[in-house]
Amino acid sequence: xxxxxxxxxxxxxxxxxxxxxxxxxxxxxxxxxxxxxxxxxxxxxxxxxxxxxxxxxxxxxxxxxxxxxxxxxxxxxxxxxxxxxxxxxxxxxxxxxxxxxxxxxxxxxxxxxxxxxxxxxxxxxxxxxxxxxxxxxxxxxxxxxxxxxxxxxxxxxxxxxxxxxxxxxxxxxxxxxxxxxxxxxxxxxxxxxxxxxxxxxxxxxxxxxxxxxxxxxxxxxxxxxxxxxxxxxxxxxxxxxxxxxxxxxxxxxxxxxxxxxxxxxxxxxxxxxxxxxxxxxxxxxxxxxxxxxxxxxxxxxxxxxxxxxxxxxxxxxxxxxxxxxxxxxxxxxxxxxxxxxxxxxxxxxxxxxxxxxxxxxxxxxxxxxxxxxxxxxxxxxxxxxxxxxxxxxxxxxxxxxxxxxxxxxxxxxxxxxxxxxxxxxxxxxxxxxxx
Amino acid sequence: xxxxxxxxxxxxxxxxxxxxxxxxxxxxxxxxxxxxxxxxxxxxxxxxxxxxxxxxxxxxxxxxxxxxxxxxxxxxxxxxxxxxxxxxxxxxxxxxxxxxxxxxxxxxxxxxxxxxxxxxxxxxxxxxxxxxxxxxxxxxxxxxxxxxxxxxxxxxxxxxxxxxxxxxxxxxxxxxxxxxxxxxxxxxxxxxxxxxxxxxxxxxxxxxxxxxxxxxxxxxxxxxxxxxxxxxxxxxxxxxxxxxxxxxxxxxxxxxxxxxxxxxxxxxxxxxxxxxxxxxxxxxxxxxxxxxxxxxxxxxxxxxxxxxxxxxxx
Numbered sequence: 078x079x080x081x082x083x084x085x086x087x088x089x090x091x092x093x094x095x096x097x098x099x100x101x102x103x104x105x106x107x108x109x110x111x112x113x114x115x116x117x118x119x120x121x122x123x124x125x126x127x128x129x130x131x132x133x134x135x136x137x138x139x140x141x142x143x144x145x146x147x148x149x150x151x152x153x154x155x156x157x158x159x160x161x162x163x164x165x166x167x168x169x170x171x172x173x174x175x176x177x178x179x180x181x182x183x184x185x186x187x188x189x190x191x192x193x194x195x196x197x198x199x200x201x202x203x204x205x206x207x208x209x210x211x212x213x214x215x216x217x218x219x220x221x222x223x224x225x226x227x228x229x230x231x232x233x234x235x236x237x238x239x240x241x242x243x244x245x246x247x248x249x250x251x252x253x254x255x256x257x258x259x260x261x262x263x264x265x266x267x268x269x270x271x272x273x274x275x276x277x278x279x280x281x282x283x284x285x286x287x288x289x290x291x292x293x294x295x296x297x298x299x300x301x302x303x304x305x306x307x308x309x310x311x312x313x314x315x316x317x318x319x320x321x322x323x324x325x326x327x328x329x330x331x332x333x334x335x336x337x338x339x340x341x342x343x344x345x346x347x348x349x350x351x352x353x354x355x356x357x358x359x360x361x362x363x364x365x366x367x368x369x370x371x372x373x374x375x376x377x378x379x380x381x382x383x384x385x386x387x388x389x390x391x392x393x394x395x396x397x398x399x400x401x402x403x404x405x406x407x408x409x410x411x412x413x414x415x416x417x418x419x420x421x422x423x424x425x426x427x428x429x430x431x432x433x434x435x436x437x438x439x440x441x442x443x444x445x446x447x448x449x450x451x452x453x454x455x456x457x458x459x460x461x462x463x464x465x466x467x468x469x470x471x472x473x474x475x476x477x478x479x480x481x482x483x484x485x486x487x488x489x490x491x492x493x494x495x496x497x498x499x500x501x502x503x504x505x506x507x508x509x510x511x512x
Numbered sequence: 513x514x515x516x517x518x519x520x521x522x523x524x525x526x527x528x529x530x531x532x533x534x535x536x537x538x539x540x541x542x543x544x545x546x547x548x549x550x551x552x553x554x555x556x557x558x559x560x561x562x563x564x565x566x567x568x569x570x571x572x573x574x575x576x577x578x579x580x581x582x583x584x585x586x587x588x589x590x591x592x593x594x595x596x597x598x599x600x601x602x603x604x605x606x607x608x609x610x611x612x613x614x615x616x617x618x619x620x621x622x623x624x625x626x627x628x629x630x631x632x633x634x635x636x637x638x639x640x641x642x643x644x645x646x647x648x649x650x651x652x653x654x655x656x657x658x659x660x661x662x663x664x665x666x667x668x669x670x671x672x673x674x675x676x677x678x679x680x681x682x683x684x685x686x687x688x689x690x691x692x693x694x695x696x697x698x699x700x701x702x703x704x705x706x707x708x709x710x711x712x713x714x715x716x717x718x719x720x721x722x723x724x725x726x727x728x729x730x731x732x733x734x735x736x737x738x739x740x741x742x743x744x745x746x747x748x749x750x751x752x753x754x755x756x757x758x759x760x761x762x763x764x765x766x767x768x769x770x771x772x773x774x775x776x777x778x779x780x781x782x783x784x785x786x787x788x789x790x791x792x793x794x795x796x797x798x799x800x801x802x803x804x805x806x807x808x809x810x811x812x813x814x815x816x817x818x819x820x821x822x823x824x825x826x
Binding site for chain 1: 649686714718
């Protein structure tokens with residue numbers, strides 16, 4: 078099977094099917110016809126389908142719904158040297174991601190319905206996977222004036238967020254949450270108090286002190302999350318905390334959920350699989366926002382994904398060119414690419430016995446889809462055939478130059494990973510195939 | 513061990529962290545020889561003859577730069593000074609481009625001071641010559657720690673078992689970090705003291721005793737090491753005012769009296785007289801501040817010589 082080829086009716090037989098909603102893995106087949114999942118389940122074997130159906134034997138392989146990534150930065154428009162829709166979707170497809178929610182921090186910023194329209198057309202014409210824009214929450218992501226939530230939503234924006242920028246002014250946030258609630262569009266927020274974060278460039282504590290780098294305290298995140306939750310209480314707006322990195326924030330999140338507030342939260346794959354000590358001798362590819370925390374925080378985050386307290390795992394894919402990274406640590410741009418490695422890195426947690434495979438997949442597929450109300454992220458009869466086929470046992474070695482992203486700032490360079498995507502399909506079309 | 517056979521096992525001097533006690537003691541022993549030389553009329557050696565040494569200072573420093581320059585010249589090296597004000601960095605050239613450009617001129621040693629922690633490590637990875645860290649952000653300033661150790665050792669005979677109180681702006685101080693590691697490696701008990709806003713998180717993990725009360729920190733100390741507090745940090749950002757800072761953390765005769773009677777006072781300079789240290793203490797009988805400057809040249813000569821021995825054809 079070659080990428081891009083139109084498939085005849087095909088049965089992927091003898092596979093392990095992961096149902097992220099039910100939390101189960103069952104032996105069975107998936108029948109793909111006309112770009113849709115025509116049928117699936119244990120009853121689908123080679124003898125159960127009509128003649129002329131192509132049979133692909135998937136013995137030993139796992140079929141998962143295509144992953145939904147709520148947080149990826151793409152350089153297009155404006156910084157195409159970092160990443161284009163094409164390169165991002167090639168990276169996504171290779172990583173089993175079939176739906177990307179792109180952040181509005183482009184040039185120009187996606188804060189106008191015409192830009193939403195442009196992005197959707199470009200993505201349709203040049204992309205390989207589903208790309209949905211999140212529009213800016215405030216004009217120019219300046220944190221001052223609301224954008225046109227209604228018109229942006231009508232144009233196709235799936236959420237409003239200032240991406241990697243927090244909204245400092247609580248009054249602006251209050252009104253945005255109220256108005257977004259009325260329009261019915263979710264607000265995603267980067268929970269960081271910029272004053273407390275100050276000049277900080279890594280987790281505050283012993284390691285930052287030893288490296289002589291200014292630190293970011295946990296409270297910079299937790300205080301902002303607490304503020305936001307009070308505003309959600311006040312307004313009833315649908316709210317998603319983009320990235321959580323520490324235990325104190327988990328406590329705040331738990332209380333909000335127990336109160337029944339419309340609050341969800343995400344975590345980046347980096348914060349689940351790496352910690353502050355990975356920065357070692359000032360490795361700028363591990364400079365992230367929020368910063369990587371301690372091992373105890375990492376384990377607490379993993380547990381929160383396993384328990385369902387955290388709803389979403391994102392790649393936080395943020396391509397940065399060499400010039401933004403080959404700098405002293407404090408001066409380097411934050412961010413790491415992740416579309417292509419998110420799933421394999423996540424499998425480390427499964428292989429370590431910290432989380433079940435369906436739970437991991439849920440946080441990368443049906444979980445994020447339901448946060449934004451996207452029709453994606455499940456294997457279901459009649460749904461678009463967005464899926465990925467994995468070999469859970471295949472070992473591979475991450476070689477940064479080989480990754481498909483135009484930028485090579487991966488924190489997993491030279492990492493040994495186990496489990497790899499063999500094939501990815503979007504609406505029945507093969508967008509990635511690896512033999 | 514004779515000094516002539518001392519082999520420093522590292523290509524660069526990027527920090528005290530990673531040095532063993534024999535590494536440090538070897539450098540100090542070599543420095544002792546340089547002191548003898550520096551006190552003669554004929555102060556020149558030829559151990560760096562033919563070598564090119566570049567002082568690359570991205571941050572202004574009259575004292576450290578002069579100290580390195582003199583050290584290089586006394587060893588016979590050709591010394592070139594480059595400071596940020598007349599370099600292409602101001603025109604947008606990156607640190608790495610600067611490193612690659614200088615490297616192409618085939619220097620043997622580059623001395624680097626930079627305002628960003630880790631910048632010297634980054635540069636060292638891109639050049640073929642030996643690199644000496646002359647201060648990177650709030651990270652390390654290894655030659656300062658070595659010269660402080662040498663000064664203490666010459667006055668106290670040994671560092672083993674001494675109690676050293678390092679006082680002031682620990683959070684922003686590379687001198688403090690290098691000194692903590694160096695003095696602990698040589699067997700001292702290190703105390704640190706400063707207002708809570710100037711103590712970095714997790715500093716106790718170095719195994720130091722942490723104080724916010726300077727009177728308690730100085731009690732029974734053999735050495736009182738004061739740090740410079742930058743004026744912009746005294747205007748309410750980290751401490752309320754210069755006056756309040758001096759009241760609680762300035763070293764005056766009254767506070768010094770709490771230390772051992774034979775306690776000695778140090779300061780890496782440049783001093784803010786009347787802010788972190790009273791003039792009469794700085795100039796008093798217990799002060800080693802001028803001797804530190806002399807030891808600075810000797811220690812830098814020792815480091816240059818030790819690294820040059822490792823260079824090709826060294």
